[in-house]
Amino acid sequence: xxxxxxxxAALATVQDLGRPxxxxxxxxxxxxxxxxxxxxxxxxxxxxxxxxxxEIALSGPVxxxxxxxxxxxxxxxxxxxxxxxxxxxxxxxxxxAGTPVHIGRAEDGCFAYLAVAGGLDVPVVLGSRSxxxxxxxxxxxxxxxxxxxxxxxxxxVEALSAERFTRASRxxxxxxxxxxxxxxVTWFAPALTxxxxxxxxxxxxxxxxxxxxxxGSGKAFLGDAWRVAPDSNRIGFRLLGPKLALAxxxxxxxxxxxxxxxxxxxxxxxxxxxxxxxxxxxxxxVAEVISADIPRLAQRPPGASVRFAAATLxxxxxxxxxxxxxxxxxxxxxxxxxxxxxx
Amino acid sequence: xxxxxxxxxxxxxxxxKRFEPKVLPLGDTALLVVLAETLDPDANAxxxxxxxxxxxxxxxWVTDVIPALVTVAVHFAARTAAEAAQRRAALExxxxxxxxxxxxxxxxxxxxxxxxxxxxxxxxxxxxxxxxRRTGLAPTDVVRLHAAGAYHVLMIGFAxxxxxxxxxxxxxxxxxxxxxxxxxxxxxxxxxxxxxSIYSFxxxxxxxxxxxxxxxxxxxxxxxxxxxxxxxxVAFVPIPRxxxxxxxxxxxxx
Numbered sequence: 001x002x003x004x005x006x007x008x009a010a011l012a013t014v015q016d017l018g019r020p021x022x023x024x025x026x027x028x029x030x031x032x033x034x035x036x037x038x039x040x041x042x043x044x045x046x047x048x049x050x051x052x053x054x055e056i057a058l059s060g061p062v063x064x065x066x067x068x069x070x071x072x073x074x075x076x077x078x079x080x081x082x083x084x085x086x087x088x089x090x091x092x093x094x095x096x097a098g099t100p101v102h103i104g105r106a107e108d109g110c111f112a113y114l115a116v117a118g119g120l121d122v123p124v125v126l127g128s129r130s131x132x133x134x135x136x137x138x139x140x141x142x143x144x145x146x147x148x149x150x151x152x153x154x155x156x157v158e159a160l161s162a163e164r165f166t167r168a169s170r171x172x173x174x175x176x177x178x179x180x181x182x183x184x185v186t187w188f189a190p191a192l193t194x195x196x197x198x199x200x201x202x203x204x205x206x207x208x209x210x211x212x213x214x215x216g217s218g219k220a221f222l223g224d225a226w227r228v229a230p231d232s233n234r235i236g237f238r239l240l241g242p243k244l245a246l247a248x249x250x251x252x253x254x255x256x257x258x259x260x261x262x263x264x265x266x267x268x269x270x271x272x273x274x275x276x277x278x279x280x281x282x283x284x285x286v287a288e289v290i291s292a293d294i295p296r297l298a299q300r301p302p303g304a305s306v307r308f309a310a311a312t313l314x315x316x317x318x319x320x321x322x323x324x325x326x327x328x329x330x331x332x333x334x335x336x337x338x339x340x341x342x343x
Numbered sequence: 344x345x346x347x348x349x350x351x352x353x354x355x356x357x358x359x360k361r362f363e364p365k366v367l368p369l370g371d372t373a374l375l376v377v378l379a380e381t382l383d384p385d386a387n388a389x390x391x392x393x394x395x396x397x398x399x400x401x402x403x404w405v406t407d408v409i410p411a412l413v414t415v416a417v418h419f420a421a422r423t424a425a426e427a428a429q430r431r432a433a434l435e436x437x438x439x440x441x442x443x444x445x446x447x448x449x450x451x452x453x454x455x456x457x458x459x460x461x462x463x464x465x466x467x468x469x470x471x472x473x474x475x476r477r478t479g480l481a482p483t484d485v486v487r488l489h490a491a492g493a494y495h496v497l498m499i500g501f502a503x504x505x506x507x508x509x510x511x512x513x514x515x516x517x518x519x520x521x522x523x524x525x526x527x528x529x530x531x532x533x534x535x536x537x538x539x540s541i542y543s544f545x546x547x548x549x550x551x552x553x554x555x556x557x558x559x560x561x562x563x564x565x566x567x568x569x570x571x572x573x574x575x576x577v578a579f580v581p582i583p584r585x586x587x588x589x590x591x592x593x594x595x596x597x
Contacts, residue, residue, distance in 0.1 A: 020406045020407050020418070021406060021407055022407075022568075023407045023409045023416075023418075024394065024407075024408060024409050024410060024499060024572070024573060025499050025503065025504060025568065025569035025572065026499040026500050026501065026502055026503040026504055026505050026543070026561075026569065027503045027568070027569075028503075029407065125563050125564075126563055126568060134502065134503070134544070135502075135503045135544070135561070135563065136544070137563040138563070205368060205370060205371065208367065208369070208375065208377075253380075253381070253382055253411075253412045253413060253414075254411055254412055254498070254500055254501075254507070255375070255411045255412065255413075255414040255416075256369065256373075256375065256409040256411050256414060256415070256416030258369055258370050258372075258373055258416065258418070259370075260370050261369075261370070278500065278501060278502070279409060279499075279500050280409070280411050280498065280500030280501065281500075288368075288369065288370040288371075289370070290370070290371050291370060291371050291372050313368055313371060314424065316370075316371035317371055317421075317423075317424035317427045317428065318424050320371060320372070320421075320424075320427075321422065321423050321424050324422060
């Protein structure tokens with residue numbers, strides 16, 4: 001009952017919804033960098049949204065299920081294949097034991113989540129199964145998956161998978177064969193966090209130190225297009241564009257940071273803090289990305305562009321509420337597909 | 344009761360300063376309470392007090408409370424816009440009430456006095472001679488003054504379990520190294536400006552290294568994962584190299 005790594009990926013880590021509540025001890029909240037996609041991936045295999053999934057960045061691993069298993073890949077659009085067929089995204093796929101799952105490159109977006117019925121059963125450390133790379137704990141040995149890593153699955157993954165796949169394919173009375181090795185359903189979940197435009201707008205609230213920046217910097221941050229730098233990671237996305245500078249040198253005492261904080265180190269290149277950010281920092285903060293737009297920002301791969309636009313707190317609240325409704329609506333819709341009793 | 348004694352001593356040196364906190368949004372799911380612009384010890388104590396009082400209310404929707412040097416972040420969950428507005432208002436009002444309390448009342452339940460053994464010898468003290476030269480003290484005096492201090496955990500940050508300790512003897516204040524080290528070993532005891540710290544993880548770092556503790560500042564398998572918490576008192580106990588090796592060889596519980 002395990003998932004084996006035949007070929008490792010650039011950065012594949014076990015994630016769940018993280019371990020909030022410990023930031024006063026320097027422990028970042030962590031968890032899926034795009035929690036929306038993590039939750040939808042879980043819904044697609046009938047899991048609760050806190051089950052652990054595999055977060056795959058940019059280029060995926062080759063994996064092998066040792067038992068028949070129901071899985072789903074959701075988030076960034078990846079090219080993925082089974083033995084003798086393409087593996088579709090965003091729907092439950094029932095994979096026979098011994099079938100290698102090749103997850104290729106991201107074609108749109110940055111992070112995808114592979115959910116398995118019953119979840120990835122790695123040990124809970126400090127309240128979560130998520131990998132916390134800066135603290136070297138959680139997930140699979142506190143690290144990204146390496147060759148021959150073995151991820152434990154739920155002890156009843158076979159029974160759970162068979163039963164859930166039957167339910168997931170009953171309502172539409174059809175399921176599609178994917179070669180000899182897998183089957184899937186005729187429905188799928190639409191993407192929620194991928195952007196349709198080349199330079200999508202991320203809305204921001206003013207950062208605590210916005211007024212300390214010189215006039216040109218303030219204008220440039222909101223006016224210019226920014227590119228996500230290649231050395232971006234789960235800790236933060238570095239943004240390439242004009243250099244931002246303070247009007248005059250100011251010493252800032254270390255203070256709490258959060259997911260979405262855009263801070264500017266002395267080199268002038270802003271960093272948008274992501275899931276594994278440090279809990280405190282002493283760099284000036286130019287902006288805070290609103291929480292509704294953080295998953296969309298997380299899905300911008302290195303080299304992709306983004307723009308920032310000022311929002312009000314009311315707009316941020318409304319956007320957060322709207323995204324929550326969208327996510328809940330989609331999860332309900334997916335669970336409806338799993339409902340074996342009909343309406 | 345040593346804890347009570349410490350609190351009483353702290354109270355006796357505290358002024359009766361009052362703070363008018365700024366309460367600002369930190370993104371749309373947290374508030375930042377700003378108590379001061381400079382590292383004022385009373386503001387630091389009040390930051391911990393605010394964090395303690397908010398925690399003590401056990402509000403299910405408060406997800407994280409982070410006291411820093413002179414600021415506190417309070418994260419909250421809110422499903423709707425109306426709920427968010429209501430929770431921000433409730434938190435702000437509560438924080439303002441707490442800020443009115445005299446900082447001298449700052450009895451902190453749950454804080455501890457932690458003795459940390461430190462070996463101040465080579466090869467753990469690569470910057471000791473440099474610190475001695477810059478301060479005009481003999482290396483043995485640097486060690487004596489550092490080990491004699493009573494320190495307070497001003498905040499935990501930078502890395503899991505990494506403490507910022509206040510209370511360094513001003514005679515030991517030296518700037519950071521001109522060029523940071525690419526790797527500082529975990530357990531390294533360091534000083535910079537008017538603070539001392541202990542690196543909890545192997546990270547790059549620019550502080551001056553004058554010793555090392557064999558204790559793990561952070562161990563996720565321990566019940567007390569972080570050896571120190573904000574508000575704890577720290578005493579350094581010099582140990583010889585042999586004792587360091589002995590302690591390092593055995594797992595030490597926090």
